[in-house]
Amino acid sequence: MIENLPRRRSVAKGRRRQRVFTWVRLRRLVQVLSLLLFLYLLLATKRGGVTYLPHDLFFRLDPLAALTPMIAGRQWVAPLALGLSIPILALLLGRFWCGWLCPLGTLIDWTRLRRRPRRDERDLPPAWRGLKHAVLLTILLAALLGNLTLLFLDPVTLVFRSATVAVLPPLAALVGRIDEALYRIGPLQGTAEQLDSIARRGLPLDQPVVWQAAIALAAMILSVFALNAVRTRFWCRYVCPLGAGLGLVSKIAWLRQSVDATACSSCALCAGACPTGAISERRGFVADPAECTLCMNCLQACHRGAISFHGHLTPAPWESYDPSRRAALGAIGALAVGAGLIAVAPRVLSDATGPIRPPGAGGDDFLDRCIRCGECMKVCPTRGLQPSLSFSDIGGFLTPALVPRTGYCDFSCNACGYACPTGALPPLSLDKKQRAVLGTAHIDQSRCRPWSQNVDCMVCQEMCPLTDKAILLEGGGKGVGKRAKRPRVVTDRCIGCGTCEYHCPVQGKAAIRVRRLGRGNGV
Amino acid sequence: MQRISRREWLRRIGLPFLGAFGAVVVACRSRVSPVAPEPTPSTGAPAATSTPPPAAATATSAATTAASPSPAAAGPAYLAVARGSSPTANVEAALRAIGGIERFVQPGNDVIVKPNICVAYHTPEYAATTNPEVVAALVRLCLGAGARRVRVMDQPFGGTAEEAYNRSGIAGAVQSAGGEMEIMAGMKFASVAIPGGQDITEWPVYRDALDADVLINVPIAKTHDLAVLTLGMKNLMGLIEDRGGLHPNLAQRLADLTTLFRPALTVVDATRILVANGPSGGNLEDVRQTQTVIASHDIVAADAYAATLFGLTAADIPATRAGAAMGLGTLDLAVIRIEEISTG
Numbered sequence: 001m002i003e004n005l006p007r008r009r010s011v012a013k014g015r016r017r018q019r020v021f022t023w024v025r026l027r028r029l030v031q032v033l034s035l036l037l038f039l040y041l042l043l044a045t046k047r048g049g050v051t052y053l054p055h056d057l058f059f060r061l062d063p064l065a066a067l068t069p070m071i072a073g074r075q076w077v078a079p080l081a082l083g084l085s086i087p088i089l090a091l092l093l094g095r096f097w098c099g100w101l102c103p104l105g106t107l108i109d110w111t112r113l114r115r116r117p118r119r120d121e122r123d124l125p126p127a128w129r130g131l132k133h134a135v136l137l138t139i140l141l142a143a144l145l146g147n148l149t150l151l152f153l154d155p156v157t158l159v160f161r162s163a164t165v166a167v168l169p170p171l172a173a174l175v176g177r178i179d180e181a182l183y184r185i186g187p188l189q190g191t192a193e194q195l196d197s198i199a200r201r202g203l204p205l206d207q208p209v210v211w212q213a214a215i216a217l218a219a220m221i222l223s224v225f226a227l228n229a230v231r232t233r234f235w236c237r238y239v240c241p242l243g244a245g246l247g248l249v250s251k252i253a254w255l256r257q258s259v260d261a262t263a264c265s266s267c268a269l270c271a272g273a274c275p276t277g278a279i280s281e282r283r284g285f286v287a288d289p290a291e292c293t294l295c296m297n298c299l300q301a302c303h304r305g306a307i308s309f310h311g312h313l314t315p316a317p318w319e320s321y322d323p324s325r326r327a328a329l330g331a332i333g334a335l336a337v338g339a340g341l342i343a344v345a346p347r348v349l350s351d352a353t354g355p356i357r358p359p360g361a362g363g364d365d366f367l368d369r370c371i372r373c374g375e376c377m378k379v380c381p382t383r384g385l386q387p388s389l390s391f392s393d394i395g396g397f398l399t400p401a402l403v404p405r406t407g408y409c410d411f412s413c414n415a416c417g418y419a420c421p422t423g424a425l426p427p428l429s430l431d432k433k434q435r436a437v438l439g440t441a442h443i444d445q446s447r448c449r450p451w452s453q454n455v456d457c458m459v460c461q462e463m464c465p466l467t468d469k470a471i472l473l474e475g476g477g478k479g480v481g482k483r484a485k486r487p488r489v490v491t492d493r494c495i496g497c498g499t500c501e502y503h504c505p506v507q508g509k510a511a512i513r514v515r516r517l518g519r520g521n522g523v
Numbered sequence: 524m525q526r527i528s529r530r531e532w533l534r535r536i537g538l539p540f541l542g543a544f545g546a547v548v549v550a551c552r553s554r555v556s557p558v559a560p561e562p563t564p565s566t567g568a569p570a571a572t573s574t575p576p577p578a579a580a581t582a583t584s585a586a587t588t589a590a591s592p593s594p595a596a597a598g599p600a601y602l603a604v605a606r607g608s609s610p611t612a613n614v615e616a617a618l619r620a621i622g623g624i625e626r627f628v629q630p631g632n633d634v635i636v637k638p639n640i641c642v643a644y645h646t647p648e649y650a651a652t653t654n655p656e657v658v659a660a661l662v663r664l665c666l667g668a669g670a671r672r673v674r675v676m677d678q679p680f681g682g683t684a685e686e687a688y689n690r691s692g693i694a695g696a697v698q699s700a701g702g703e704m705e706i707m708a709g710m711k712f713a714s715v716a717i718p719g720g721q722d723i724t725e726w727p728v729y730r731d732a733l734d735a736d737v738l739i740n741v742p743i744a745k746t747h748d749l750a751v752l753t754l755g756m757k758n759l760m761g762l763i764e765d766r767g768g769l770h771p772n773l774a775q776r777l778a779d780l781t782t783l784f785r786p787a788l789t790v791v792d793a794t795r796i797l798v799a800n801g802p803s804g805g806n807l808e809d810v811r812q813t814q815t816v817i818a819s820h821d822i823v824a825a826d827a828y829a830a831t832l833f834g835l836t837a838a839d840i841p842a843t844r845a846g847a848a849m850g851l852g853t854l855d856l857a858v859i860r861i862e863e864i865s866t867g
Contacts, residue, residue: 047683048685176709180709180710183710200706200708411681411682412642456749457771459767462748462803467804467805503767505770
């Protein structure tokens with residue numbers, strides 16, 4: 001049983017306040033540690049990096065990210081079974097994940113502008129809280145049908161992906177610029193070199209920033225933070241599918257907030273301190289355990305010691321916004337429409353060839369298992385893997401796609417398969433990976449300089465990493481009327497790594513481009 | 524405190540400043556002028572950047588080299604070729620024959636060694652990257668001559684620098700020899716004028732390669748479809764940005780770049796050579812064990828000699844021809860003093 005400790009006035013005046021243990025302080029400490037661990041794993045997740053805990057620990061813990069790919073992919077992935085631990089613990093401790101561990105929750109706590117709600121602030125219509133249940137239901141039903149598109153709303157994938165695509169590359173570009181400026185000042189060259197070598201350990205220096213993706217993903221996570229201004233922890237109250245799921249489990253959680261009615265003066269300080277608006281006067285200031293994140297703010301806010309957290313064995317009452325049969329049926333209906341639209345979209349835009357997938361990603365299996373977490377994009381040494389924002393790939397929204405003009409698939413690298421937490425990308429030995437076909441290169445003769453301008457150029461042939469080069473230089477002659485040697489792709493040999501497209505010296509769109517194979521990218 | 528007049532103040536400040544300015548001007552001139560032999564200092568060792576004009580070598584007997592202040596036949600060779608099973612012994616013998624590392628590296632120098640680490644795909648047996656023992660031997664020699672710092676670097680076009688440094692075996696060998704592997708950071712590239720350039724007069728290059736006291740060029744001899752062979756001059760491409768843009772008129776542009784970098788010493792690693800499917804290779808059948816190291820201050824002559832290992836002559840290599848035409852060195856192996864050494 002958790003009760004507020006007796007309030008002690010700070011005895012010594014002024015200088016130093018007595019450090020008092022409070023549950024809120026402990027919670028904040030745990031939040032900081034959890035976020036630090038998350039950041040450590042984020043930065044250490046790079047090619048050749050070593051992490052002293054599983055690099056994908058948070059994806060294994062997050063039940064939504066861990067369990068849905070097992071449902072959609074109809075496969076058992078042993079490491080992801082860790083995802084069961086948080087719902088089981090929620091039976092004891094309610095939504096403690098949200099208040100104590102979730103990296104997004106912590107960031108949301110830190111980005112709110114007002115510490116307390118306005119005095120006249122009212123709760124938004126309670127029915128809005130049902131939105132998150134709808135999102136959760138849709139995700140679960142779609143997973144049953146083998147689709148994981150909406151998993152981009154999972155809080156852990158949201159933070160990891162945003163950091164990988166929208167935060168670290170621009171930060172690296174900024175550090176690069178500062179470095180460059182320092183380096184130009186003679187006496188600071190040593191400093192610039194040191195800064196460069198330190199930054200290089202965690203940041204993708206000297207790599208391109210794909211602003212299209214960076215801005216899209218930054219807008220997504222910034223809007224999550226901005227919604228804090230409407231109501232604190234707006235995301236957690238109304239949108240988060242993981243919070244919804246843990247909330248439903250928490251209805252029967254053992255540890256819950258309760259109010260001693262005899263001590264309560266109905267001052268509503270607790271309701272004002274609650275970041276998720278879980279406390280309502282209507283229920284006599286008892287928090288709805290499905291909405292309570294166990295942040296312990298109310299415990300500290302109550303001046304009369306009326307609030308305590310202790311064990312309960314009976315389920316909490318069902319609220320008006322909790323999912324009803326009607327809501328569930330509505331979600332199923334919406335899902336049917338959505339699934340239909342996703343199935344139609346690629347046909348509508350059938351002229352597009354679709355994204356080039358990372359090595360070993362076989363067509364449907366891949367989409368069944370990809371949770372859009374961004375781990376593969378994080379480890380890709382060339383940053384060739386980018387989140388798909390293509391309309392022809394709506395079902396694969398934010399899944400990894402190789403963009404060769406940004407970065408090629410490095411012949412000596414097989415990191416993405418080992419980084420993937422769900423097995424959407426299989427771990428391939430280097431030998432196997434070097435034979436995995438991603439697509440085929442095609443020469444655009446109207447742009448290629450030997451073909452269109454009779455100028456010597458053989459960069460694509462030189463860059464081809466295959467021992468038996470998939471690009472041959474043919475023809476050519478000497479003397480008057482000499483013809484430049486022209487490149488030709490040997491389609492059977494080409495693995496579509498895109499090294500040629502990346503290095504093609506033609507400005508803008510390359511003269512040699514990789515197209516995805518018709519279907520699947522088998523090994 | 525003693526008051527001084529304005530004129531006195533200007534004189535005190537101005538003289539050292541003028542002196543420093545003059546020194547900078549002289550230093551710059553010696554770097555960019557293509558064939559401007561500096562007067563040999565009386566202390567003995569000639570400045571590393573000075574290249575003897577090939578004409579001098581042609582005029583005198585093959586036994587005489589212009590680089591040597593004394594005309595004695597015992598003077599250092601113009602070019603040395605060492606053959607033997609130990610790459611380290613080959614490097615040491617070849618360097619001894621051309622006058623010792625001290626001819627190129629002075630105590631306190633900042634040295635950059637530029638091997639060919641073009642891809643991260645293969646281990647050294649595949650002869651796509653310079654032999655690690657050759658690189659390490661050079662690092663040890665430079666440090667032995669009192670170099671303050673020896674950095675080794677290249678920009679791979681396939682794979683990351685870190686991975687390429689490791690897979691090529693060069694990172695391990697260099698670090699145990701006491702050198703540093705440097706990742707070529709984007710901040711250090713800047714567009715630089717190439718005063719001696721015929722086709723290109725400006726290009727973004729790695730500034731440290733120009734600022735270092737000594738640049739040692741350590742290519743591996745390989746085939747290459749456009750350049751025919753990739754040797755010393757082609758190896759300098761690792762020091763620039765926008766390499767793709769160099770390919771039209773590659774030979775002349777390589778010669779133009781060579782006027783800018785002027786490596787003090789070129790050591791061609793022909794321990795193993797790649798006779799087909801270069802530059803990245805990947806097939807052991809294309810590799811020949813030639814167990815040879817070629818060293819010279821003359822990048823053109825070193826490349827010309829290396830071509831003979833492939834049954835070609837310097838005239839077959841467009842870049843080497845272009846380099847000779849610009850007076851960067853000599854193609855004519857008959858007129859220079861070549862010392863061939865067997866190290867067993």
